[in-house]
Amino acid sequence: MADENKIVTPSDIEEAKTETVDTQTTATVENTVAEKDEKVESVVTDEEIASVEITQPQKAQSSSLRAQMKSLRDEEEEEAKEKEEEKSQPEEEPVRGDSIIEEKLAKIEKEEKMSKAEARAEKAALKAAEKAAKEEAKAVNKKETKQKKVQPKEKGKKKMQTYQHRQNKYGYAFMAPWIVGFLLFTLFPFVATIFLSFMNVKKAATGYVLKFAGINNYITAFIKNSDFLPALLSYLKMIIPYTFIVVVLSFIIAYLLNKIKTGKGLLRTIYFLPVIIMSGPVMSQLLDVQNAAAEATQKVSGAVDAADQYSNIFIMQMIQSYSAPLATTLAQVFDQLSIILWFTGIPIVLFINGLQKINVSIYEAAKIDSANAWQIMWKITIPMLRQIGMIITIFTVIQLGTYEAINPVYTLILEQTGDTASGLGYAATYAWIYSIIVLIIVGFVLLLFKERKPKDIKDRKRQEKKLAKLEKQQMKRLKKQNRYAKKEAKKYGK
Known part of the structure; x- marks a missing residue:
């Protein structure tokens, strides 16, 4: 108890x-x-x-x-009263044991908060990766849908293919004559001359006999033959000034004709007449005059023969009235002018067409900016005619090469092929050497008429290239980031 x-x-x-x-x-x-x-x-x-x-x-x-x-x-x-008072009063410092417990509890709470923040960050990264993957999938789907919309149906495809096949057939049919002519008269001779330049050709009872000669034909052309190198040098001396004079004179005439408002058609026909007339009997007479003048320069007694040849032309009858030295010089000048006028007909027409294609508003804007005629010609007209001038120059070089008075190599090729059958190999070598020189001249013309870009444009292009490289690097980085995000999304999804 x-x-x-x-x-x-x-x-x-x-x-x-x-x-x-x-x-x-x-x-x-x-x-x-x-x-x-x-x-x-x-x-x-x-x-x-x-x-x-x-x-x-x-x-x-x-x-x-x-x-x-x-x-x-x-x-x-x-x-109970004391407890209520303690609640109302500020808290006193806890006992040592209570403080340790509270510190441990605070640490536990902090760790829980950190784990929660990490979980939230991981969830946010997963959501961002999922959004990026969804956007990429949407973009791919849009592209696929667009391609599907653009692509016609199978029936439409068949119809389009049949229509294209028909058009191709018609095009090839119209091009067939040109293709046949190119194969027979250009490609086959081109390959045959390469083959013949390394061969010795001899005529036998059974036909032509070909023997491989190696480089002997080229050695004879440059070393043994005393006529080829002088002829080649004379061609180079003649072709450069003739080409320059023809191109410049044709540009000046075309520029003046373009300024004329009345009678353009008549003047064009007048300047184009030499191209037509030179193919007739007048050309043969001029060639006779040319040959006589050339002989007169080589022989003193040839001046009389030249005068006899000149008597057939009215202008030559006027020149014949002067003394012999003056007559020869005037005959040479007339000869050179006739050749130049003969080759300026087609370039004049091409330059006129190029001048007419230039927009008039460009000239008006230049005049408003107080530009004179000289500045307009050098800053607007000539740069706008750069491409046409290049074509005309190449055409003139090739056309002048077919004229015997300017190109003595042409006569050597004809003599080698015309005299004997054994000269086919030498003629092929001469033709190839001449064609290589013409290609070098054409390459020089292309470099001369090439568009030269100013420094500002070059600097801009360099900057654009640098920016393109930086953009590529950024794209690579973004792709790597997207791949990493996709991998993480797959891991957390699993």
Whole structure:
């Protein structure tokens, strides 16, 4: 009875608290709960006391119990008040054990927050990767849909193919004569001359006999033959000034004709007439005059023969009235002028067409900017006619090469092929050497008429190239990033 009726005092509770402070939080809570339960169990309620039959010796005990109950209730009320006051007042520094526990709890909370932030960042990266993948898929789908829309149906394809085949057939049919002529008269002789230039050709009873000669034909052309190199040098001396004079004179005449407002057609026909007339009997007479003048330069007694040849032409009859030296010089000048006028007909027509294609508003804008005629010609007209001038120059070089008075190599080729059959190999070598020189001249003309870009445009192009390289590098980096994002998305998706 003494153990059961034992009363737990507040001092006992405080001692229990101090003993359990250094233990873990869970143990302290459980101990305090157990102690409170023991208090409640140790206290005897009024109802239990009333239910017990109180004897006279026990009345004193009951009164003492009631006094103890009141004291306990008062203590509990005081403790509740103190707790409320502690809540209202600022918190005091915790006990050492409580501070350690709180620090551990704070660390745990921080770690939880960090893990949550990392999880959020990972989720955001996954969402971004998914969005990028979706956008790429959408772009691919759009391209595929566009291609599908653009592509016609199978029936339409067949119809288009049949139409294209028909058009191709018609085109090849119209080109067939030119293709046959090119194969027979250009490609076959081209290949045959290469073959013949390394062969010795001899005529036998059974036909032509070909023997491989190697480089002997080229050695004879440059070393053994004394006529080929002088003829080649004379051609180079003649072709450069003649080409320059023909191109410049034809440009000047075309420029002046373009400025004329009335009678353009008549003047064009007049300047184009030498091209037509030179193919007739007049050409043969001029060639006779030319040959006579050439002989007159080589022989003193040939001046009389030249005068006899000149007598057939009215202009030559006028020249013949002067002294012999003056007559020869005038005959040569007339000869050169006739050749130049003969070769200026086609270039004049081409230059006029090029001048008419230039937009008039460009000239008007230049005049508004106070540009004179000289500046307009050098800054607008000549640059705009660069391509046409290149074509005319190449055409003139090739056309002058067919004229025997300017190109003595042409006469050597004809003599080698016309005299004997054994000269076919030498003629092929001469032709190939001449054609290589013509190609070199044409290459020089192409370089001369090439468009020269200013420094600003070159710098811009360099900058554009650098920017293109940087863009390529950025695209590569973006592709790598997209691949890495896709890999991460696949990993987290799994």
